[in-house]
Structure formats: C-alpha cells, structure tokens
Amino acid sequence: MDKVPGRIELFLGYAKIGLLGFGGVGPWSRHVIVEERKWLSERDYAEVLGLGQILPGPNVGNASVMIGRRFHGLAGSLLATSGLYIGPLCILVILSILYELYGTRPGVAPFMQGVAAAAAGMVIGTAIKMGQNLRPPPELILVGLLAVAGAAFLRLPLPLIVVVLAPLGIWLSLRRSWQRAP
Amino acid sequence: MSDDGDLSALVWGFLGISLLSVGGGVAALPEMHRLMVETHGWMDELAFSKRYALAQAAPGPNVMVVGLFGWHVAGITGMFAAMLAMCGPTSILAYGFCRLRGRLSGALGMRVFERGMVPIAVGLIAASGLLLAQGAAEAPLAVAISVGSTLFVWRSKRSPLWVLAAGAVLGAVFLR
Numbered sequence: 634m635d636k637v638p639g640r641i642e643l644f645l646g647y648a649k650i651g652l653l654g655f656g657g658v659g660p661w662s663r664h665v666i667v668e669e670r671k672w673l674s675e676r677d678y679a680e681v682l683g684l685g686q687i688l689p690g691p692n693v694g695n696a697s698v699m700i701g702r703r704f705h706g707l708a709g710s711l712l713a714t715s716g717l718y719i720g721p722l723c724i725l726v727i728l729s730i731l732y733e734l735y736g737t738r739p740g741v742a743p744f745m746q747g748v749a750a751a752a753a754g755m756v757i758g759t760a761i762k763m764g765q766n767l768r769p770p771p772e773l774i775l776v777g778l779l780a781v782a783g784a785a786f787l788r789l790p791l792p793l794i795v796v797v798l799a800p801l802g803i804w805l806s807l808r809r810s811w812q813r814a815p
Numbered sequence: 816m817s818d819d820g821d822l823s824a825l826v827w828g829f830l831g832i833s834l835l836s837v838g839g840g841v842a843a844l845p846e847m848h849r850l851m852v853e854t855h856g857w858m859d860e861l862a863f864s865k866r867y868a869l870a871q872a873a874p875g876p877n878v879m880v881v882g883l884f885g886w887h888v889a890g891i892t893g894m895f896a897a898m899l900a901m902c903g904p905t906s907i908l909a910y911g912f913c914r915l916r917g918r919l920s921g922a923l924g925m926r927v928f929e930r931g932m933v934p935i936a937v938g939l940i941a942a943s944g945l946l947l948a949q950g951a952a953e954a955p956l957a958v959a960i961s962v963g964s965t966l967f968v969w970r971s972k973r974s975p976l977w978v979l980a981a982g983a984v985l986g987a988v989f990l991r
Contacts, residue, residue, distance in 0.1 A: 651875050658876045683925075687932055688912055690905025691878040692839040698909040710910055718898070721875025722882065726894070728873055729886045736865075740987065746861075747986015749868035749951040750960035751978045756841060756944030757961075758968025759975075763937050773934045780938025784845040785945040791835050791846040795935070802931035810927055 636671050640705055640712055646670055647697055647716030652724075658693045658717070666700070673700070693717070770809055776802045822889045822896060824855060829881060829900040836905075840878030842936050844943035847884060857888050864950030872979060878902065956989050 638646060646665055653661045667678050681703075685695035694717065701713030735741050764777060780798055783789045828850040836843035844867070851857050858866070866887060870880035878901060885897025948961040964978040 654874050654876065658874075683929060684912065685909065686839065686936070687837060687929060688905065688909050689834050689836050690839075690909065691836075691876050691902065693876055694878065694902055694906065695909040698906045699913040702910060702913050707910075710906075714902075714906060717876065718879075718902070721873060721879050722894075722898070724873045724875070725870070725879055725882055725886075726891065728869060729883060729894070732869055743990035744983050744987040745865050745868055746951060746953065746957060746990050747960060747982040747984070748872055748979055749861075749864040749982075750948065750957040750986070751964040751982025752868045752871040753864065753944055753947035753951050754961040754964025754966075754982075755871070755968050755975050755978055756947060757941055758944075758965040760937050760941035760944060761965070761969045763940070764934070765969075767933060767937070769930070769934050773930070776931075777934035777938035777941075780935045781942045781945070784939055784942035788845075788849075790849065791832070791843065791939075794939070795835060795837065798935050799932060802935055803928055804931070806927045806931035809930070810923070 637704055638670065638672055640708065642670075643701060643704060643709055644712040644716040646672070647701075647713045648720050650693075651717045652720040654721070662693045662696065672704070770805075772805045773802060776805065821855075821857075822893060825885060825888050825893055826896050826900045828854075829885075829897050830904065833901045833905050836901075837932060837936060839936070839940075840876065840880070840901075841943050842939035844880075845939065845946055847881070848946055851884055851887075858884075860950035861953060862887070864947050867947055868951075872983075954990055956985065960985055 650658055650661050650665050653665075663678060663682075666672050667675050673681070681696050681699050682692060685692045685699065688695050694714065697713040697717045698710045701709035701711070703709070705712070732745075736745065764774070769777070776798055780794060783794045783798070784791070829847075832843050832846050832850065835846065848863060852860060852863055866883045867880050870877070870883050873879070879898075881901045882894040882898045885893035885895070887893070889896070944965075948958070951961065952958045960982050964982060967973075967978050968975055
C-alpha cells in the first residue's frame, strides 16, 4: 500500500533526492520514492518517469511535478519541484563564486580539466549502459546510432534530428509490434 | 559581458531548447553547445566542458548545468533566468499532462511511441558525451581519462563518483 506523504515530507524527500544526486538524480529518485519512503510502487513510479521522459524537459523534474500533484495538487507540485532544485542551486551558486575566484589558478585548471574529461566519459558510459539494458531490436539500435552521428559528427540541429528520426523510430517500433501480434 | 541583449538571447535560447529536450537535460547538450559556443560565442569548447564538469561535481539534476551556462553569460541573474526558461514551461506542460497519466501510460500506443523514441534519446546522450570529450581533449592524458571513465561507468556498478575523483587527481598531478 502506498504511503501518502505530508507536504513537508514531500519537500524534504525531494530535497534529499536533489542533494544526494551526484552525477544525476535518476537513481536516487527511484531509491527514495520507491524503496525508502514507499510513496509509489515500482510500477507506478516507472509509469510516471516514463511519461516524464517522453515529455520535453528534465525527466526527474517532470516526475516531481506529477508526483507532487498526485499527492497535494498544485502546492504539492511546487513543493516537490522546489525541494528538488533548491539545495543544488545553493551549492552551485557557491561553487560558481569559488570557480570565478580560483578557476583559472594554475593548480585548479588542470584539476577541472581532469574532472571534465572524466565527466565526459561518464556520459558516454551511461549511454552505452542504457542502450544495453533496454536491448532494443537491431533496426532501433541503428536509429540510435543515426542520432549519435547526426548530433556529434554531422552537427545537425536538434529539431531536424527529432523531426526526421522520431517518425522513423516510431514506425519501426510499430512494425515490431505488428510482427509480434499477428 | 552581460547586457540585456545577451540575457534575452539566453532566455529565448533555453526556452527553445527546453521544448525540444525529449530525453532529459543531457540529451539536449549538443543543442546547448550550439547556442553557447557556436551561435553566440559566449564560451569556447574547453570552457563548455569545464562548466559541465563543475555541474557534475555538485549534486543535483543534470539540468543544473543550464544554470552554470546562464551564470557564465550574465552572473546570478543569468543563472536563475536560464533555469526558469529551461524548467518553467516544461513543468507547466507536465502538470497539465499529469491527468492523462493513467489513461495513457499503459496503452499499447504509448509503449510503441516510447520504444521508438528511447533509442533517439540514448543516442543524443551518447553524442553529448562525445562532444564533451572532444572539448576536454587538450592532452593525450585527457583522452585517456575519458576512455577509462567510459569503460568504468559502462562495465562496473560502482558509483560514478569514483571516476570524477580519479579524473580530478590525475588531472591535478599530470595535466599541469
């Protein structure tokens, strides 16, 4: 049975997700909402996040709006979303000030360059892992690779990539489901 | 560097990106790169990668990097303006869409749609990583760090924080 969080609990839960989310909040969001606080079942959470993913905008941010609304309407949405962003924003303000003051110092610049190189690899590694876990059929892997080529190598604008590849991806996916259910 | 022209270009730029950012904040990074580096010349490749690294070193949603880009252009005003442009309208959209949740999510059509769109989102995320790696690749060691971190995150289940820490140490010791 899902537990309905109070307003303050909703805010604090999301504040925790925001502050723990090193390298992205996706994994923490699921952990806190499903496992730790049991606000939603795994299935319900997956549905909300899935919808957050296909809507434009940050996934977990979209999910916070929807989960907040589910429990406390507009106030819930505002509390959950502000909880998610407020802590990280404060930290970023402090970090930015420090970066402006010390970022170009001889000792700090190479340090940041190392982090930048590692962060880049982290993004690539995450994408490979996601692709692997989803196990898409070969023709959809190709669509994904076309998106990589279009954005990284041909440097095409995002609208063009989405407008061309989205219908292709959906059509291929539709064809798969026809094949499966004759 | 900050004047009204830059600030409004910043807001309109991120507003446009937010409405197209299917698949989350990181998937839209190539488009942010176009806005920040290519169209307006607000920062160079390396600065772009470093701001992203700064966002990764702090906790919070990946989309927070937008606040740092805003800061780079117009200070703290730019930070809040860019974040609001990126998250405001899409949040309102999500709020309105919420009531359709139960009806849509389980439907076959929705699953077909999702299965077709997700590979594109993942592809865009991979492209973002490649662009960031290119920006950071000032020395052979930086490339090696990127490759090593890719392999680590892909093959191991340990926290990605280890890679960031290792990159920081290697960079501080060898990249000077």
